[in-house]
Amino acid sequence: MRRQRPTLIAVSTLIAVTLTTAPTPANAQRAAPPDQVTALTAHQADGYTTLAWQPVNGATDYQIERTPVAADNTPTGAPTIVGIWRPNRQINQQAPTFADAGYHPGDTFQWRVRARTGTTEQPYSDPVTATTTAPWGNPTTPGEQLRTGWETTHAAQYTSDTDEYAYTTAIDALSDRVRAVELGRTVQNRPINMLVIGHPTPATTPEAVAATAPVAINCNVHGNEPGDREACLIMARQLAFSTDPRITDLLSHTTVLIVPTINGDGRANNTRGNSTGQDLNRDYSLIRQPETTAYIRMVRDYRPVAGYDGHEFGNSRAGDLPMLPPRHQNVAQPIFDQSQDMIEGHMYAKGAEAGWWACPYGCEGGGNVGLSEETILRNTLGLKNVTNSLLELRSSGGQTRPDEGNTANNRRRKTYSALWTFHQFLDYHRTDILKARTEAIKSQAANTGRLVFRGSRPIPAHPAPHPGDSPPPLDAPPADLILDNAPCAYKLTDAQYNGARTDGPGGVGTTVAQRIAAHGWKVIKTGDGYYVPLNQPERGLIPLLLDTKGVEKLTDGERVYPTLTGRRNGPLVVSGFTCADDATINGPVTVQTGAALVATGTTISGPVSATRAAGVLLADTTVNGPLQITNTTDAISIIDVTIAGPVNLSGNTTGTDAPLLAGNTIRGPLTCTANSTAPTNLGIANTVHGPRTTQCAAL
Numbered sequence: 127m128r129r130q131r132p133t134l135i136a137v138s139t140l141i142a143v144t145l146t147t148a149p150t151p152a153n154a155q156r157a158a159p160p161d162q163v164t165a166l167t168a169h170q171a172d173g174y175t176t177l178a179w180q181p182v183n184g185a186t187d188y189q190i191e192r193t194p195v196a197a198d199n200t201p202t203g204a205p206t207i208v209g210i211w212r213p214n215r216q217i218n219q220q221a222p223t224f225a226d227a228g229y230h231p232g233d234t235f236q237w238r239v240r241a242r243t244g245t246t247e248q249p250y251s252d253p254v255t256a257t258t259t260a261p262w263g264n265p266t267t268p269g270e271q272l273r274t275g276w277e278t279t280h281a282a283q284y285t286s287d288t289d290e291y292a293y294t295t296a297i298d299a300l301s302d303r304v305r306a307v308e309l310g311r312t313v314q315n316r317p318i319n320m321l322v323i324g325h326p327t328p329a330t331t332p333e334a335v336a337a338t339a340p341v342a343i344n345c346n347v348h349g350n351e352p353g354d355r356e357a358c359l360i361m362a363r364q365l366a367f368s369t370d371p372r373i374t375d376l377l378s379h380t381t382v383l384i385v386p387t388i389n390g391d392g393r394a395n396n397t398r399g400n401s402t403g404q405d406l407n408r409d410y411s412l413i414r415q416p417e418t419t420a421y422i423r424m425v426r427d428y429r430p431v432a433g434y435d436g437h438e439f440g441n442s443r444a445g446d447l448p449m450l451p452p453r454h455q456n457v458a459q460p461i462f463d464q465s466q467d468m469i470e471g472h473m474y475a476k477g478a479e480a481g482w483w484a485c486p487y488g489c490e491g492g493g494n495v496g497l498s499e500e501t502i503l504r505n506t507l508g509l510k511n512v513t514n515s516l517l518e519l520r521s522s523g524g525q526t527r528p529d530e531g532n533t534a535n536n537r538r539r540k541t542y543s544a545l546w547t548f549h550q551f552l553d554y555h556r557t558d559i560l561k562a563r564t565e566a567i568k569s570q571a572a573n574t575g576r577l578v579f580r581g582s583r584p585i586p587a588h589p590a591p592h593p594g595d596s597p598p599p600l601d602a603p604p605a606d607l608i609l610d611n612a613p614c615a616y617k618l619t620d621a622q623y624n625g626a627r628t629d630g631p632g633g634v635g636t637t638v639a640q641r642i643a644a645h646g647w648k649v650i651k652t653g654d655g656y657y658v659p660l661n662q663p664e665r666g667l668i669p670l671l672l673d674t675k676g677v678e679k680l681t682d683g684e685r686v687y688p689t690l691t692g693r694r695n696g697p698l699v700v701s702g703f704t705c706a707d708d709a710t711i712n713g714p715v716t717v718q719t720g721a722a723l724v725a726t727g728t729t730i731s732g733p734v735s736a737t738r739a740a741g742v743l744l745a746d747t748t749v750n751g752p753l754q755i756t757n758t759t760d761a762i763s764i765i766d767v768t769i770a771g772p773v774n775l776s777g778n779t780t781g782t783d784a785p786l787l788a789g790n791t792i793r794g795p796l797t798c799t800a801n802s803t804a805p806t807n808l809g810i811a812n813t814v815h816g817p818r819t820t821q822c823a824a825l
């Protein structure tokens with residue numbers, strides 16, 4: 127096991143020593159020819175073996191040879207070149223490693239490695255022999271003994287839908303740590319299940335799970351890319367039953383959300399799309415399909431802070447494990463930076479230790495992939511302030527894994543490399559993800575800066591390009607897809623908001639109102655229409671669906687610009703929909719019955735009082751006085767606001783849409799009583815210099 131947490135280094139190092147096989151001392155001490163690989167070691171992990179050796183001066187590449195052997199070390203098969211190590215496969219060239227996978231776990235092998243200088247083969251290293259790690263779980267321990275259909279058929283068959291349901295039901299029944307929940311149904315009525323995993327038991331409600339800063343893995347959106355799903359099912363068993371302190375500690379501090387098969391119909395039929403032919407990974411923003419709708423509602427309710435989305439890809443020239451962050455330029459910078467840190471800071475470094483070749487998706491002539499479509503989960507999640515990455519498993523062995531003509535071995539390499547990645551993802555869970563999310567939500571809600579409808583941040587080739595290498599495609603936004611002057615809100619007519627749609631399966635689609643609700647956006651209804659303000663956490667995503675410039679939009683909303691800017695003296699009475707931006711209001715503000723106030727970058731000398739208003743959404747604003755919001759009907763959101771206080775939210779009737787109070791500084795008491803749904807802080811604490819009572823006691 128190479129999965130180490132800082133507090134466990136001593137123990138893990140001990141384990142690593144006991145599991146790593148090296149040449150015998152007599153061989154190791156013999157004088158080696160100058161171009162012979164020396165100090166070869168073989169370290170065993172779940173489904174793969176990390177080979178490591180001393181580099182040879184002037185080597186162009188290395189060949190890894192594997193030979194099956196019996197217990198007495200006699201060969202039982204032919205030696206085979208199973209790997210080619212090239213300098214572009216890891217960030218550090220001084221300590222070459224190669225993850226050999228694609229064998230039956232538990233079998234015994236001998237490995238040798240040799241350098242090549244140009245095409246000249248140098249002498250092989252001394253051999254090392256070791257027995258590989260058998261599939262995880264004691265075959266006689268209840269729970270641990272469960273195996274997937276893929277495991278029991280030795281990777282000859284993928285786990286079927288019915289096998290998956292039986293397997294996850296058994297895990298749920300045998301482990302207190304696991305609760306299987308049904309998120310929805312596919313078009314053909316297959317359950318879309320999610321495993322909610324925590325220690326000693328998972329939190330009981332989505333809101334309680336959200337408070338643990340959960341992490342989510344989407345295992346199989348493209349039905350014909352099943353390798354990640356098998357890894358997820360194996361990992362679920364490990365998380366459910368392992369007594370490894372690394373696992374129990376992790377599950378004591380967070381919740382792991384695993385969706386094995388969002389596209390059950392596509393998996394059952396081995397098709398990329400769902401049963402209607404829709405590529406679901408081009409639908410996460412539009413949510414025309416029941417599968418994507420179920421996932422997006424889950425993101426709204428469980429609020430994962432980090433995610434991985436599993437795929438396979440066909441470029442045989444690139445790495446084992448191409449990854450990519452949310453690149454869309456509307457993604458908040460802290461989320462892009464954190465995702466890049468997870469990929470290039472963590473995965474690339476750990477990959478160089480374990481021997482897996484991570485690289486940016488789209489590199490090495492990868493074509494027009496990994497772009498800025500907000501319909502792709504990677505980008506959708508980024509626009510929802512979730513640190514995340516795409517994972518692509520190279521479908522074929524390619525030039526660096528020349529012995530994957532054997533289908534089962536090819537599948538094993540893909541699945542066990544995904545299993546490694548997902549465990550590394552869990553180990554990355556750390557507090558700075560929450561910090562990035564907090565900063566991102568504050569910056570989004572401030573509604574500043576340009577909007578881009580399509581266009582990505584650049585991703586450099588990494589490691590540094592070698593001859594013939596290329597970075598992912600640039601995908602810069604064209605000028606006509608940039609809006610420098612962002613509106614305050616979009617206004618929709620009743621027909622746009624509630625009208626029947628025909629863009630779903632069978633020509634029956636959910637309404638825009640239902641899709642906006644699934645995304646969790648706040649909407650204000652006034653006498654003249656439905657307003658979707660931009661001073662919300664998903665500010666970067668809203669225009670992509672509601673602006674006329676949206677490339678794949680739901681409707682052509684009307685841009686609504688601020689009506690209050692600059693300095694204004696005297697009392698302000700708000701009627702209708704009023705938007706203040708970069709304003710200074712010297713006087714009390716009263717929001718009338720049925721009216722709405724949306725403010726960003728504004729200073730109000732206060733007090734602010736709203737009674738029976740339709741909505742109050744304040745962000746990046748200062749209120750130098752009390753704030754009282756009572757009996758509001760539609761929406762309340764107060765983000766990153768400094769309020770002299772006191773603050774009182776009472777009797778608001780926003781239905782199931784919770785009033786939002788996140789990241790504010792309140793210099794007085796905070797009182798929340800008799801609101802239809804208790805206010806939430808989205809996990810972003812408020813600073814309150816006074817007592818917090820009743821519904822806001824924990825905010």
Ligand SMILES: [Zn+2]
Binds near residue numbers: 348436437438
């Ligand atoms: Zn895919």
